[in-house]
Amino acid sequence: MCGIAGVLFKTQGAHEIGKTLIEMLDGCQHRGPDSTGFAMYGETRDLLQLRFIVPTDEAARKDAVDNIASLLARHDAAIESEQSVGCSYQIAVRFDGDLLEFTKDIEEHAKLVSVGHTLDIIKDDGTAHELDDLYNVGEFTGTHGIGHVRLATESAVRPEAAHPFWATGFEDIAIVHNGQITNYWKMRRRLERRGYSFHTDNDSELVAVYLADKLSQGETLDSVLETAIEDLDGTFSFLVSTKDEIGYAKDNLAAKPMVLYETDDMIAIASEEVSLNRLFPGQSINSTEPAPGTHQTWARSI
Amino acid sequence: MGQIDLSQVAITAANQKIHSLAADGQDIEIVNPDARHNIGVGLVVDNPVTVRVRGSAGYFCGGLSDGARFEIEHNAGWAVGDNIYNGTVVVGGNAGAIPGVAIRGAEIVVRGNMGSRAGQVMKAGTLCCGGNAAFMAGYMMYGGRIIILGDAAAKVGQDMSAGEIFVGGKIESLGNDTMIVDMDAQERDEIREFLDRFELKFDGDFTKVVNAGKKLRYAKAEPRHRPQPFFVSSKSSNYWNPKVQEDIWIKGEVGRYRIRGYGASKPVPHLNDIAFARDISTISPDPEELKDINLKTTVGGRFGAKPISLSMPVMIAPMSFGALSRKVKIALARASRLSGISENTGEGGMLDEQRAEADQLIFQCLSGRLGWNVKDMQRADAIEIYISQGAKPGLGGQLMAKKVTPELAAIRGIPVGIDLRSPSRHPDVLGADDLVIKLQEFREATFHKVPIGIKMGAGRVNDDIKIAYKDGFDFVELDGLQGSTGAASTEVLENVGIPTLAAVQEAIDGLREIDAGDDMDLVMMGGLKDGVDIVKMLALGASCTSVGTAAIIAGGCIACMQCHVGTCPVGIATQDPEHEARYDLDKQAMNMHRYFESLRWQIAAITRALGHDDVHKVGRGDLVALTPEAADITGLPYRPEHKTDHRPLTGLELLDRKAG
Known part of the structure; x- marks a missing residue:
């Protein structure tokens, strides 16, 4: 019930990641009219950047922001800057402790959606262009990013249920996912026994935590994706991004569409070719459809 | 010839224009298609017109059409040529999943590779691929022929009921209830004629895959029995009742689940x-x-x-x-x-x-x-x-x-x-x-x-x-x-x-x-x-x-x-x-x-x-x-x-x- 898109520019520099993803997601907005989200990677900052979803109502928002301040205080994380926009509250903090413990505590009391030194996740109800109007997504520059459009079936469309999902506990990792994981509860219980907590019943959150757990054990993104295809049951096409890489995995039945196009300079992946073609209007591009049960990763030059 | 620029015209208006140009007997050129969906859908013509797509098409290009010819210069998305009775679609590049789905007599040619489940539930006509076919080519096909000049991935002909699949390259594996049989000279000639007509070069030989006929019918049909009306069987107990008894008898004969008509009878x-x-x-x-x-x-x-x-x-x-x-x-x-x-x-x-x-x-x-x-x-x-x-x-x-x-x-x-x-x-x-x-x-x-x-x-x-x-x-x-x-x-x-x-x-x-x-x-x-x-x-x-x-x-x-x-x-x-x-x-x-x-x-x-x-x-x-x-x-x-x-x-x- 969604569309996905990802792009990575292989060379360093301030590429128009925001504009690129807006175009691609607008191209497949028919796949998910309710909410849109972006996970984008810019330059590496000294400070840890956190983004929270907070109520838009003035009074409730103030309570939420005060609550976040007291949470951070008890972990000795000093807020260096803050910005409040749309449904989100973004801060930069100085923090040197154990990130897993820190975020676990915060997540129990606040809606934390993005954590990283390079990553920023922006997601909300509305279309790609509507999010751009509010959050200036188009101004974001960097090297790579992934995005998502979603059709929601829950009672109220809530921004925190939108993709991308941050890999709880691990900075600079995000995923977008089209499909469903049918062994969700089995895999979730397995991860919960390893100490992870889940904040939604969304199977995409599970994919993010699953991948992050494996990465934290020192595996490469490539080998993690290979294992994911074996471990995760269901129909899925998902994209994962880390500080330096993006990758995809596709289930053995290839029930969910995905096409990709690679040049010497960039790699673009999307649910439908119409999104890729948005980047090359009027041209015929030699896109390929990945085979079922395959995965691949690409890294930016460092 | 009429021209339609899809960077300027939305797809519904474009299709209306395609229909009116085709009604005048004019060929149509689509420029800047940029992989948009549903190009040419619903086109029904008596006189053969050609729709040329100068680039890539999205999903369902030429779908639900009758009598026209579509030439897509580059790639096509899912379900190209969906359900065509009569007509032709030629894809210059690759096609996504389920090309030629449900066709009833069309000729679909993909010069490059084609995606999974090619020709799913097709009934008649020809689907031909110059490159390789992804898994489950001919899935649940009921008739017609699929010609694959390259390799075919896993489960060729999975659950097909009839029709023929000819593979020029390697077959990764066969689908269930299929078998390989010999080709006769006439089939070879017919394929040769088809390939010549679309200027596809192929000198090798084919492996022919057909249904093996072991699963087309249940081994045992439900026995005829003394009718027990629905309104009798569903009354009284929802635990042991005449219907439960009858179900058990029938399962004892056919050795599987019982098939019957009507709906749920439990309260x-x-x-x-x-x-x-x-x-x-x-x-x-x-x-x-x-x-x-x-x-x-x-x-x-x-x-x-x-x-x-x-x-x-x-x-x-x-x-x-x-x-x-x-x-x-x-x-x-x-x-x-x-x-x-x-x-x-x-x-x-x-x-x-x-x-x-x-x-x-x-x-x-x-x-x-x-x-x-x-x-x-x-x-x-x-x-x-x-x-x-x-x-x-x-x-x-x-x-x-x-x-x-x-x-x-x-x-x-x-x-x-x-x-x-x-x-x-x-x-x-x-x-x-x-x-x-x-x-x-x-x-x-x-x-x-x-x-x-x-x-x-x-x-x-x-x-x-x-x-x-x-x-x-x-x-x-x-x-x-x-x-x-x-x-x-x-x-x-x-x-x-x-x-x-x-x-x-x-x-x-x-x-x-x-x-x-x-x-x-x-x-x-x-x-x-x-x-x-x-x-x-x-x-x-x-x-x-x-x-x-x-x-x-x-x-x-x-x-x-x-x-x-x-x-x-x-x-x-x-x-x-x-x-x-x-x-x-x-x-x-x-x-x-x-x-x-x-x-x-x-x-x-x-x-x-x-x-x-x-x-x-x-x-x-x-x-x-x-x-x-x-x-x-x-x-x-x-x-x-x-x-x-x-x-x-x-x-x-x-x-x-x-x-x-």
């Missing part, structure tokens, strides 16, 4: 567990007093298409020509016209006589695309895409061998005499996201003129109804557990799905949760038997209802539950001429018509007794629940005292009053 909370809040014993027997009660109902006007127009909130439920005999389908169509309601084709195509008799005809599109074609779409009053039905949510239709006669097989494009098991899902709808594009294809094919609905069995209604709404359907036909069928396994009939009462409540709740308003019409079905049920259903929140079992019973069905056997003693559920001859079309059409008129009188009388002048004004305030279960399901106030004080009149009692 579940239903409309009997709800009563009217007001005493309706004041009901007037005088037809004169009822003539001003408004019963007129329209369905499907959400986005400006011409809605289905009904004289009362009743439709005839979808039932196929196949499950039912030709005469019955004609009788239903006639009765629908006489009563000013709608008839529905069900699976398996539209009959000319049915079209002529029915005033309002809904054309149903199922997963197997059996008898589905653009010309009938364009003469229907509404289109309905079938996802599932209340009797067997999640499963495809079943039509047992006895009913798959040469005539029926020809209409559906399948081999004669197989136990037909339709696919459980649409080849091109694997999620709500794909469904949006499919819906758009249907709108393009019918020029946005007729309503497009979705038929769903009641499962996860709360989610499904939201998807239907957000995807933009004009109406939903929602079928509860009690809905009947011509053939399904008894365990599925009894156990899969949720009761109609729970389904309507979940649907209403789901729509309210997303502030959907009431612009998408909700047609409820599954065990509705009289005007009392219909008014209750409308009061619960449905905008219309649909009756199937009740209509068939009015038209002569004796409810013996052996619809699947094909030797229906009254000529209803049969394709056997000898049995069909027993059916008195003229008489039974009038019986059904009179039954529908009894519904009309009941609906009007109850509406008036409840104090309304319009059936669409009845509401939840008019209802109470008689049991704790019904109160829990519906949220209606629990008023057990109404069981005795204000017991709703049965249909018969109402008719007695009318008579007396």
Whole structure:
């Protein structure tokens, strides 16, 4: 019930990641009219950047922001800057402790959606262009990013249920996912026994935590994706991004569409070719459809 | 030659222009296609015109067209050439998943590689690929040929019923129930001729894959047995009862699940567990007093298409020509016209006589695309895409061998005499996201003129109804557990799905949760038997209802539950001429018509007794629940005292009053 898109520019520099993803997601907005989200990677900052979803109502928002301040205080994380926009509250903090413990505590009391030194996740109800109007997504520059459009079936469309999902506990990792994981509860219980907590019943959150757990054990993104295809049951096409890489995995039945196009300079992946073609209007591009049960990763030059 | 620039013109306007240029006999060039969906959908021409796509096309390019030639210079997305009867599609580059899905005679050539499930449920024609084919080429194909010059990935010909697959390269693995056989010289010559015609060079030899014939029919058919009527078997205990005993006997013979007709027979909370809040014993027997009660109902006007127009909130439920005999389908169509309601084709195509008799005809599109074609779409009053039905949510239709006669097989494009098991899902709808594009294809094919609905069995209604709404359907036909069928396994009939009462409540709740308003019409079905049920259903929140079992019973069905056997003693559920001859079309059409008129009188009388002048004004305030279960399901106030004080009149009692 969604569309996905990802792009990575292989060379360093301030590429128009925001504009690129807006175009691609607008191209497949028919796949998910309710909410849109972006996970984008810019330059590496000294400070840890956190983004929270907070109520838009003035009074409730103030309570939420005060609550976040007291949470951070008890972990000795000093807020260096803050910005409040749309449904989100973004801060930069100085923090040197154990990130897993820190975020676990915060997540129990606040809606934390993005954590990283390079990553920023922006997601909300509305279309790609509507999010751009509010959050200036188009101004974001960097090297790579992934995005998502979603059709929601829950009672109220809530921004925190939108993709991308941050890999709880691990900075600079995000995923977008089209499909469903049918062994969700089995895999979730397995991860919960390893100490992870889940904040939604969304199977995409599970994919993010699953991948992050494996990465934290020192595996490469490539080998993690290979294992994911074996471990995760269901129909899925998902994209994962880390500080330096993006990758995809596709289930053995290839029930969910995905096409990709690679040049010497960039790699673009999307649910439908119409999104890729948005980047090359009027041209015929030699896109390929990945085979079922395959995965691949690409890294930016460092 | 006309030119259309898709960077300037939206797809609907572009398709209109394609149609008008083609009508003038002009070839058409599409520039800046940029992989947009539904290019050329619905194009029906007598004179061969060519549509040249200068670039890549998205999903369904050339889909639901007839007679034209499409040349796509570069790539094509999913389902290129969907369902074409006659015509040609040439893809210069690669094609995505399910190229040539459901074709009935087209020639589809993909010069590059093609995606998975190529030629799924194709019936006739040729699908040819110059490169490699992804997995499950020829999945569930019923006929025609697939030529693959390169390699074929896993499970070639999986679950194919007929047709031939020729592979020039390596075969990774064969699908189940397939085998490799020798080719004859004539086949070689025919392939050579085809390749020459499309300038495809190939010097190697082919491996020919066909169906092995081991799974086309059940090893053992259900035995004929002394009919045990539905209404006998379902009474008394829901634990040990005559039906359970019969099920066990039959399983002892066939060694698998039992297949039968009709629906769930176990007791579940239903409309009997709800009563009217007001005493309706004041009901007037005088037809004169009822003539001003408004019963007129329209369905499907959400986005400006011409809605289905009904004289009362009743439709005839979808039932196929196949499950039912030709005469019955004609009788239903006639009765629908006489009563000013709608008839529905069900699976398996539209009959000319049915079209002529029915005033309002809904054309149903199922997963197997059996008898589905653009010309009938364009003469229907509404289109309905079938996802599932209340009797067997999640499963495809079943039509047992006895009913798959040469005539029926020809209409559906399948081999004669197989136990037909339709696919459980649409080849091109694997999620709500794909469904949006499919819906758009249907709108393009019918020029946005007729309503497009979705038929769903009641499962996860709360989610499904939201998807239907957000995807933009004009109406939903929602079928509860009690809905009947011509053939399904008894365990599925009894156990899969949720009761109609729970389904309507979940649907209403789901729509309210997303502030959907009431612009998408909700047609409820599954065990509705009289005007009392219909008014209750409308009061619960449905905008219309649909009756199937009740209509068939009015038209002569004796409810013996052996619809699947094909030797229906009254000529209803049969394709056997000898049995069909027993059916008195003229008489039974009038019986059904009179039954529908009894519904009309009941609906009007109850509406008036409840104090309304319009059936669409009845509401939840008019209802109470008689049991704790019904109160829990519906949220209606629990008023057990109404069981005795204000017991709703049965249909018969109402008719007695009318008579007396």
